[in-house]
Amino acid sequence: MNIETLGVIGAGQMGSGIAHVAALAGRNVILHDVLEAAREGGRRTIERNLARQVEKGKVEAGARDAALSRITLAPSLDDLAGCQLVVEAAVEDEAVKRDLFRKLDAVLPDTAILASNTSSISITRLAAVTRQPQNFIGMHFMNPVPVMQLVEIIRGIATSDETTAAVVSLAKEMGKTPVECRDFPGFVSNRILMPMLNEAVFAVHEGVATPDAVDTIMKLGMNHPMGPLTLADFIGLDTCLSILRVLHQGLGDDKYRPCPLLVQMVDAGWLGRKAGRGFYTYSGPGGDRVQKG
Secondary structure, X not given: XXXXXXXXXXXXXXXXXXXXXXXXXXXXXXXXXXXXXHHXXXXXXXXXXXXXXXXXXXXXXXXXXXXXXXXXXXXXXXXXXXXXXXEEOOOOOHHHHHHHHHHHHHHOOOOOEEEEOOOOOOHHHHHOOXXXXXXXXXXXXXXXXXXXXXXXXXXXXXXXXXXXXXXXXXXHHOOOEEEEXXXXXXXXXXXXXXXXXXXXXXXXXXXXXXXHHHHHHHHHHHOOOOOHHHHHHHHOHHHHHHHHHHHHHHHOOHHHOOOHHHHHHXXXXXXXXXXXXXXXXXXXXXXXXXXXX
């Protein structure tokens, strides 16, 4: 299947990143978000990240301009009707995603592929609300999308070989390395990552060490480029909590039980970098970390 026009739902950090790499790969991209401010913010993010790539010599100025010209902002789901593939990158909430896919199913032709960027939710359950579950697949990009090479490809129980082959081929053309896995809670990446982040939160919760000490030990002792609590702030503590709850419910094992401190911080609105406060404080929503002392 030749995918020339790709739709992206959600103009936040993940959606704008997916639109960025797809447009650089020569695809026409229709970027949808219900909020005009989010759509415009997504475009500004793409422009800023492309400019950074040009400054670093990774992208030529002409390629940047061509990529930007391929991106169209769309206020309505109806604007996606001509897409061969639509990637959903909305909030990590199953009810929200299922509602989106029901609406998309009524807009898109039967041949279109629907993909979810979900980091933990069942692809099979999401596909079940559509008329063509064989055309549904998980396409889990890593954050930040323009930098990270991996794309987890998750087949639902009904996903066809043809759908999988088309999405794997597209991921490669976007400069990514696609790796297939089965449809289990958290897939592979978050089934392994989230318990580590959760355990780091427990270490703070139980008074074992400060957030900075936990992060420093993991960076220097385990050679991680980023400490687990810094990473949790970057991902979003609400997203981490949602994934842990999917793992806990789906696998029925208390080793995935979210730390009470994580729950409390999300309840307080301390969602990490995007909110200006998490395990660390930031100069503002999405800003740089404020160093103490």
